[in-house]
Amino acid sequence: MNLIRISLLVLTLVLAMGGAPGQARDATSPLLAEEQVPIAILVDIGSxxxxxxxNADRRFVPASITKVMTTYTAFELIxxxxxxxxxxxxxxxxxxxQWRRKGSTMFLSQDSRPTVEQLLHGITTVSANDGSVVLAEGAAGSVEAWTTLMNENAQAIGMTNSYFANPNGWMDEGRTFVTARDLTRLAASMITRHPELYRHxxxxxxxxxxxxxxxxxxxxxxxxxxADGIKTGFTYEAGFGFLGSAKRQGKRLVMVVGGADSPRIRRDAALEFMEWGFDGFENRYLFAADQEVGKARVQNGSSFSVPLVGDGPVxxxxxxxxxxEVTARIEYDGPLRAPIASNEAVAELVVSGEGIPEARVQLYAAKAVEVAGPVDRVLNAVMSWFG
Structure with a gap:
């Protein structure tokens, strides 16, 4: 079956906000001085x-932020x-x-036998270089096998401009590199795919x-x-960086700052950046939880279409x-092919408007659609004939 990109207009509405324009900082103006923090991105991962x-696509050395991919790889295996x-x-x-007292460490002794639980706490909380390597070797057999898993996971979540050559971000002549945009994809995947492990x-x-x-x-x-994480990083080669996240009133923001000259600049920039994201923007709800957003066409299914909903309020x-005015449209590669599982991600709601960053919200099948039986195939053919 040849899939085509289907785009269906859902709604056009006028936003009527409380308060006067100009209360918040202009969302399009630079927030941080580029000479202090050359790399920055802020993403609302819900929308x-x-x-x-x-410079969100500029490659840079992540230093210890590399450990977020080690953590994510462990979460995937768990x-x-x-x-x-x-x-x-x-x-x-x-x-x-090799790793005794080398950089940040959890002080593993030569005869210690840590659990995966202990190693992950050491990696996520105290940035343990030794713990990262022990986890990699224990879980995959070698550092090389572990980094293969890291890079496979990176590609699977769309980190197309990043590469990992070690599990802890130790200096490796630039073989390990990331972009700020890719790091936000990593953070979003960790938080949405593994919410319980993330919180723990x-x-x-x-x-x-x-x-x-x-x-x-x-x-x-x-x-x-x-604020609830995620990871700082520093080497003389990379400068001071931070991948952070915070959640307020149902909104979760993920940010990256990179290349700062000092921990003070990193701290002040991160704090100002995140506060700007929460204070300068407000939530607008388009659909309630479980409210049907629209329908997607299904081929060879027990139903001709499937209703679409968000993962909670849209x-x-x-x-x-x-x-x-904002417009919202549903996009998906379709017609979809049965079977479709309930809650399967199958489409996106794309929302745009003047002065509003484009939103892309994942939509899910509100019910399962089985493969069509003989009668269903006849009905589908008739409905298809009439468009």
């Missing part, structure tokens, strides 16, 4: 809107049943000698292991309301004070 970006959080890995003598492992203020308590160096946790971010 898919890019609220701000600067979800698939290939990695048990209670599994115990032995620290190899060679690994101990990410965002803790400290971690105690081997009798040593260490603090998380996340600049926003405990400072910015709603919401977009609009600059405060915005007034004007």
């Amino acid at each position: 898919g809107q890019i609220l701000f970006e600067r 979800k698939s049943g290939k990695l048990n959080r209670k599994a115990v890995f032995t620290v190899r003598p060679e690994t101990f000698r 492992f990410v965002g803790r203020t400290e971690y105690r292991f081997n009798g040593i308590t260490q603090n998380n160096h996340d600049p926003l946790i405990g400072v910015l309301r709603g 919401r977009i971010s609009v600059p405060k004070g915005s007034r004007g």
Whole structure:
């Protein structure tokens, strides 16, 4: 079957906002001085809107932010049943000698036998270089096999301009690189695919292991309301970077700042950036939870079409004070082919309007559609004949 991109207009509406225009900073103006923070992006992951970006596709060295992909790879293995959080890995003598007190560490001893649970806490909270390597070797057999998994996962979630050559972000002559846009894809995938694991492992203020308590160096946790992670990074080669996330009033924002000259600049920029995202935009709800957004055509199914809904209320971010018209349309590659599972992601709602960042909201099948039986095929053929 040859699929075509189908676009169906759903609605056109006028946004009537409370408050006068100009209350918030102009959403299109630069937020951060480029000489201080050359790389930046802010994304509303619920609506898919890019609220701000600067050099978002410029490659840079992620340093310890690399560990987010190691964490995500572990989450994927846990979800698939290939990695048990209670599994115990032995620290190899060679690994101990190479990574003992090298950069950030969880102080694994040569004879220690940490669990996957402990290693992940060490990686996410105290940025353990040693823990990252022990996890990689224990779960995949070698660092090389682990980085293969990292890169496969990166490609699967659309990180097309990134590459990982090691599990912890240690300097490797630039072989490991990412873009800010790709990092927001990684954060969004981690949060939406593994919400329970994300809440359990990410965002803790400290971690105690081997009798040593260490603090998380996340600049926003405990400072910015709603902040819950994710990871800082620093090398002399990369400068100071941060991949962060926060949630307020049903809206989750993910941000990246990269290439800052100092931890103070990184902290101040991250705080200002995220506050701007929450204060400068407000929620507008287009559809309630479980409200049908539209229908998608189905070929060879027990139904000629399938109703589409959002994952909860369908919401977009609009600059405060915005007034004007927005249009929303459904896009999907179709007609869809049966069978279709209930809650299967099958389409997108694309919302656009003057001065509003384009939104792309995932839509799901509200019910299952089985393969058509003989009678259904006849009815589908008749309906198709009449368009």
